[in-house]
Amino acid sequence: MRLELSEPLFNPLLKKWVGRGELDYEVYLKTPVLLSLQAGEGERVTHDELLFQVVHQAQELWLKLASREAVEVVAELDAGKLWAASARLERIQRVLRSMVSEMAVLETMTPDTYQVIRRSLGNGSGQESPGYNMLRHAAGGLEAALERLLALRGVALKAVYTAGGPDDLKRLCEQLMDVDEAFQNWLYAHFQLVRRTIGVDRSVKALDGLPSQVLAGRMTLPLFRQLWDVRVELTSSWKREGGIAPGALRDGCMHAGPGAYAAAARAAGCPAHAGASFPPAER
Template sequence: MSTSLPAVLPGPGSTDYARYMRTDVLLSLQRGTAERAHPDELLFQVVHQCAELWFKLIHHELGRALDHLAADQPSAAEQLVQRAVRCLALVTEQLHMLRHLHPAQFAAFRTELGNGSGFESPGWKGMREITTELDIAFSRLLSSLGVTPIDVYCGQPSDPLFRLAETLVSLDEQIALWRTEHYTIATRIIGHGVLGTRNTPIDSLTRLITHRRFPTLWEARTDLTEASPRGRQSRQAPR
């Protein structure tokens, strides 16, 4: 029979686990039973609060990747971007839980959100900002080496620049998948042709799905395709 060791870390909580993880604070951040307009508010809050934590980690990892890019260390940057991609995949996966939130259940507490909207998510805002910084930093690195994205893709897949470029594309792709899932869930819950909590048409989310955070890496694919023999034939074919 095991016995618990006494807590030695400072802070609130009866165990060192509680003190290090700050579980007392963490588990108090959701509305209590008496505060909820509907029991499913807890589902809604937990999914979104967990997403903010994952976005915080994503921002941290991509910030470290930026530091490695500044130090001309693409391999180290790639590993951290890979982590961010996996984190974002988990954020996307947890959105599936909201499929258990039915329209009438959400309508019962929707007014409790006030004018709050996912557009105001600090984690998502940080994601947009840091991917812009990454795009600039990667372009700056290529320029300093005198190569273009097409040069990178004409090189060996084992090359650190090639690997990093592909991982950035994977991040961009995962962002699009997150946006697609977000739109799908939103319309499943509140329907098409309606306004979100910010009075923004819910169907406007579809325009964001094709937005690219690393456009030059996608443009390189188009250029390579059009420069191929089949691509040249397609351009010359009569319409």
């Protein structure tokens, strides 16, 4: 016997009918509209089409939320409300992280099932996603707001990452990095979904004709490029001076290390371990 779910249900606790769209919950959340936005029973090309639509629609909603929150962060940064901006960036990061697990639900759809759904998608492209476009646009606003804040405080980005630099700006920059990394992790999760569903290869064309391979390059495109570049800059100006030279003894205890270290210690002839057999730490 097949259970029927499209008819209103009587809730014995409430003693009311749920599903008619008349209750406060249903009115406020517009559930009659929301739940009618997926292909109905008998309209689906295959059972998993509901899963496909729900995941896509949910992801659009999360992207909408993340984008609106990013707009608020811009206003907060411009108003110098760094704590509020920080709390909101944490929220955006959590949204994006939850989207990664949500994407994994769609991985339970097998490739053969997707081949059926694919026939109803026209030439749709992921680039047409409003949420994706909104978030990238909002991230541009965030990047500009960070630049304004740095200019106002008279600090170059590299100086933020220099000893004695402003802690509050450093925390902010790291939170923007968290958001960016979470966004790229989402794109990576999408890449793996695509890979196991239609394959990633030069011969695999998306519905808009693009080879699915392009995703490999796009998924690491950052939202806040300068924050990634500054790390490259810091490493480029890194110097060995002041550190420990390669092969040098550390606290005269080089012998404690594995083979390569023990050999270096033997060559250096550490007096503290003059009588030790080599390599002593390799058991």
